[in-house]
Amino acid sequence: MVWSVTFPRLCLIQMKISASKLRRLERLIHDQRRLAVACSGGVDSTLVAFLAHRILGENSLALTAVTEFVPEAHVKAAGKICRQLKIPHNLLQIPLLKTAQITANTALRCYYCKRSIMQRILREARRQGFKTLADGTNRDDLREARPGEKALQELKVSSPLAEAGIGKAEVRVLARSFGLPNWQAPSYSCLATRIRLKEEITREKLKMVESAERLLSESDFQYLRVRLSEKTARIEVERNRIPLLVKKMDEKMLKKLKQAGFQTVCIDLEGYRRQEG
Numbered sequence: 001m002v003w004s005v006t007f008p009r010l011c012l013i014q015m016k017i018s019a020s021k022l023r024r025l026e027r028l029i030h031d032q033r034r035l036a037v038a039c040s041g042g043v044d045s046t047l048v049a050f051l052a053h054r055i056l057g058e059n060s061l062a063l064t065a066v067t068e069f070v071p072e073a074h075v076k077a078a079g080k081i082c083r084q085l086k087i088p089h090n091l092l093q094i095p096l097l098k099t100a101q102i103t104a105n106t107a108l109r110c111y112y113c114k115r116s117i118m119q120r121i122l123r124e125a126r127r128q129g130f131k132t133l134a135d136g137t138n139r140d141d142l143r144e145a146r147p148g149e150k151a152l153q154e155l156k157v158s159s160p161l162a163e164a165g166i167g168k169a170e171v172r173v174l175a176r177s178f179g180l181p182n183w184q185a186p187s188y189s190c191l192a193t194r195i196r197l198k199e200e201i202t203r204e205k206l207k208m209v210e211s212a213e214r215l216l217s218e219s220d221f222q223y224l225r226v227r228l229s230e231k232t233a234r235i236e237v238e239r240n241r242i243p244l245l246v247k248k249m250d251e252k253m254l255k256k257l258k259q260a261g262f263q264t265v266c267i268d269l270e271g272y273r274r275q276e277g
Contacts, residue, residue, distance in 0.1 A: 025164035026055065029134075034059040036125035038118065038135045038157070039089070040070075041078025043182050044168075045136030046085075047175050048160060052134070053087045061130055062089045065117045067096045068203055069190040071210045081181055094120045102192075103201045107147070109192065114148030118155050134158040140167040186223050196229045204261065208233075211260040219248050223272045231263035239271035 029035060029052050037049040039062035052060035064078045075091065082089035094117055096102050101112040122133045135152065137159035142149070152159065161171060168187075175183035192201055194209045205228055212226040212233055221241060227234040237245050245267060257265050 021164050021166055021170075025051070025160055025166060028158070028160040028163055029055050032056070032132045032134075032158070034130050034132070035158075036061045036063055036121070036128070036130035036133045038121050038133060039064050039078060039082065039087075040136070040188075041074055041081060041182070042136060042188060043175050043180065043185055044138050044161060044171050046078075046081055046180055046182055047171055047178075048134055048136050049082070049087050050085055050175075050178060050180060053085070058088070060088065061125065061128060062087050063121045063124060063133075064089065064091050065094045065121060066091050067094050067117065067190075068206055069096060069113070069192045071191065071214065073214065074188065077182070084181060090124070092120060092124055097201070097203060105192070105195060105197055105199055105201050107197060109147075109197075109201075111147040111151050113190070113192065115151035115155070118151060118157055122155060122157070132158055134160055137162045138168055138171055139165050194225060194227050196227070199229065208261040212257055212262070215253075215256055215260070216245075219253070221245065225272060227268075231261065232266060233257060233262040233264070234266045234268050236268045236270075236272040239269075242267065242269065242271060 029048075033056070035052045035056055037045060037052055037060065039045045039049045041064065049060070049062040053062075062082050064075060064082075066075050079089060079091065081087075096113060096116060099112060099116055102109055102116065118133070118135075125131075125133050133155075135157050137149070137152065138161040142162055166174075172183055191206045191209050195201055195205055209226050209228055212235075213224060216224050216226070216235070216237075221237050221244075223238050223241075225236040227236065235245065249265070249267070254265060
């Protein structure tokens, strides 16, 4: 098959990734003929966009949503990766704070948010002649309670990684084997997940969280969350990094966090918890 992608044999043996999974992933992408990919810049959606471009060439397109819920640095990173990999790429401005069902921040916020984003991306994809839209949902994602998955199903967004039975660990091995620059980047969830449920989401609160997380990431913390409840910041880092965080939390750091808008700063001794977003 001329469209088949070659995977390094050693990596496949190390991870015991079955040839049937890889063939299924290739076939799922190839059979679309023309495929647009909702690409956040994370490793999962980057892998799908990369393979779509390798298999379909100009009949593929990556689309990245630019919203108030995603830091500017992440949007720039997505664009940079697509340029490096020569993937056709468009940015779409999608204002989410205009939707009351999203800013109310109920348990269904993720559903309304995902639906708004994917509807807009799908509309743009079809405008450019792409009937099918894919995302980076992998097999492991389906094991978690994610209200946004309902929106994907309603809009008939394809998830080739999940359909091929490929999980996160396998995604990283494949991404590494292809030399994708973000193969080991930590998982990221939108800034809205940092705000306590039923507390209204505002631009000011999102900027507070973004500023605090950027500040801490510059201080050598990669896996972190800054949770916001009213004017209090609750900082999560990996448990073995908590002593370093305490050391870094000097008067200068506290001043910068308070300048971002926080009145109180706390360290969560349970540490970073991936499952909470």
